[in-house]
Amino acid sequence: MSSSFAKELEVAQLAVQRATILTKRVFHNSAKGTVSKDDASPVTVGDFGAQALIIAALQANFPGDKIVAEEESDTLRSNAALRDQIWDLVRTTALDDAAAEALLGGAVKDADAMLDLIGLGNSKGGASGRIWAIDPIDGTKGFLRGGQYAVCLALMVDGDVKVGVLGCPNLPVDDAAPLTADIGTDQTDEGGSRGVIFSAVLGQGASSRPLGTGALAEGKPIAMKPITEMAAASFCESVEAGHSNQGESAQIAQKLGITRPSVRMDSQAKYGSIARGAGDIYLRLPTSKTYQEKIWDHAAGDLIVREAGGQVTDTTGSRLDFSVGRTLAANRGVIAAPAAVHGQVLKAVQEVLGQAAS
Numbered sequence: 001m002s003s004s005f006a007k008e009l010e011v012a013q014l015a016v017q018r019a020t021i022l023t024k025r026v027f028h029n030s031a032k033g034t035v036s037k038d039d040a041s042p043v044t045v046g047d048f049g050a051q052a053l054i055i056a057a058l059q060a061n062f063p064g065d066k067i068v069a070e071e072e073s074d075t076l077r078s079n080a081a082l083r084d085q086i087w088d089l090v091r092t093t094a095l096d097d098a099a100a101e102a103l104l105g106g107a108v109k110d111a112d113a114m115l116d117l118i119g120l121g122n123s124k125g126g127a128s129g130r131i132w133a134i135d136p137i138d139g140t141k142g143f144l145r146g147g148q149y150a151v152c153l154a155l156m157v158d159g160d161v162k163v164g165v166l167g168c169p170n171l172p173v174d175d176a177a178p179l180t181a182d183i184g185t186d187q188t189d190e191g192g193s194r195g196v197i198f199s200a201v202l203g204q205g206a207s208s209r210p211l212g213t214g215a216l217a218e219g220k221p222i223a224m225k226p227i228t229e230m231a232a233a234s235f236c237e238s239v240e241a242g243h244s245n246q247g248e249s250a251q252i253a254q255k256l257g258i259t260r261p262s263v264r265m266d267s268q269a270k271y272g273s274i275a276r277g278a279g280d281i282y283l284r285l286p287t288s289k290t291y292q293e294k295i296w297d298h299a300a301g302d303l304i305v306r307e308a309g310g311q312v313t314d315t316t317g318s319r320l321d322f323s324v325g326r327t328l329a330a331n332r333g334v335i336a337a338p339a340a341v342h343g344q345v346l347k348a349v350q351e352v353l354g355q356a357a358s
């Protein structure tokens with residue numbers, strides 16, 4: 001009855017690894033093929049290419065599963081130049097390890113097949129069956145700025161996240177490295193000190209391993225850092241003031257006696273960073289009454305933090321509900337913290353947000 005999800009985890013890790021390698025090639029190239037989407041947010045050839053490679057791997061292994069992915073293929077069908085740029089990346093990105101590459105189904109056939117794969121991520125989501133959530137590049141703005149970003153993949157079964165994987169090419173490999181949003185001057189990362197894959201399976205704990213380029217490196221269990229004194233903790237928040245209310249978070253910090261400045265970091269690298277004890281508390285406070293968080297921005301990180309000993313809720317104290325479609329329509333904001341102090345943080349959040357509302 002219970003399933004270990006061993007194959008799902010292996011495929012997800014390798015698919016994220018391969019897609020992350022593609023994004024790194026774009027990260028280090030000045031021509032990123034950036035276009036603006038309908039909501040004015042950016043997307044690059046890296047986002048499209050990574051989504052194609054991940055869906056190819058899922059199709060090869062779990063062809064019956066549904067997929068909710070961030071990017072759409074429509075604009076590419078009328079933009080041949082952009083399509084060709086993406087195809088060039090997709091057809092030339094493979095894992096070093098032949099067995100791993102074969103497990104992922106090998107190369108995509110041609111540019112048309114690639115567009116079809118990208119388009120398969122259009123599921124409406126929901127509460128039944130097996131659904132994968134993909135964010136091919138989370139933190140695209142960070143990616144463009146030369147900061148943190150993450151390649152994100154999660155499997156939900158009947159609305160519950162069972163497997164989560166995050167590829168974070170710009171985070172330190174070392175779980176104990178101090179938390180900083182700065183990726184440093186070593187843009188080429190020749191020393192190999194950066195690049196990590198976080199993963200978790202429900203009920204089996206969370207782990208980290210070096211990103212690598214071939215067969216999966218051995219994973220190490222990760223755990224959140226206990227907060228013994230709230231005054232010594234710090235928040236990990238979005239870089240983007242438009243994504244999370246920084247004024248309110250400053251008030252919440254003050255209420256909790258936190259004096260250290262927030263670490264501002266793009267993407268679900270925040271979830272991975274607090275899960276391995278490099279950071280303490282991830283806060284995401286709504287900036288508008290209408291914005292609905294997207295499931296692909298949170299599914300993998302939510303599970304990885306919970307499996308590392310954390311608690312993740314929205315600002316009302318409810319668990320994130322991944323069963324209601326492509327967005328977290330039932331939730332408002334995110335609070336992720338070590339389980340022992342989550343209630344204390346939630347209380348401070350509600351006191352400040354309550355004041356803001358009245």
Ligand SMILES: Nc1ncnc2c1ncn2[C@@H]1O[C@H](COP(=O)(O)O)[C@@H](OP(=O)(O)O)[C@H]1O
Nearest residue numbers: 137138139140141238240242243266267291297
């Ligand atoms: N008004 C808003 N409020 C909250 N999140 C938003 C937002 N507009 C965009 N986002 C999301 O914020 C994500 C980045 O997270 P962060 O702010 O933690 O770096 C974006 O993911 P993408 O970069 O994948 O588009 C996007 O989905």
Ligand SMILES: [Mg+2]
Nearest residue numbers: 041042070140
């Ligand atoms: Mg986006």
Ligand SMILES: [Mg+2]
Nearest residue numbers: 135138139297
């Ligand atoms: Mg995202």
Ligand SMILES: [Mg+2]
Nearest residue numbers: 070135137138
């Ligand atoms: Mg994205």
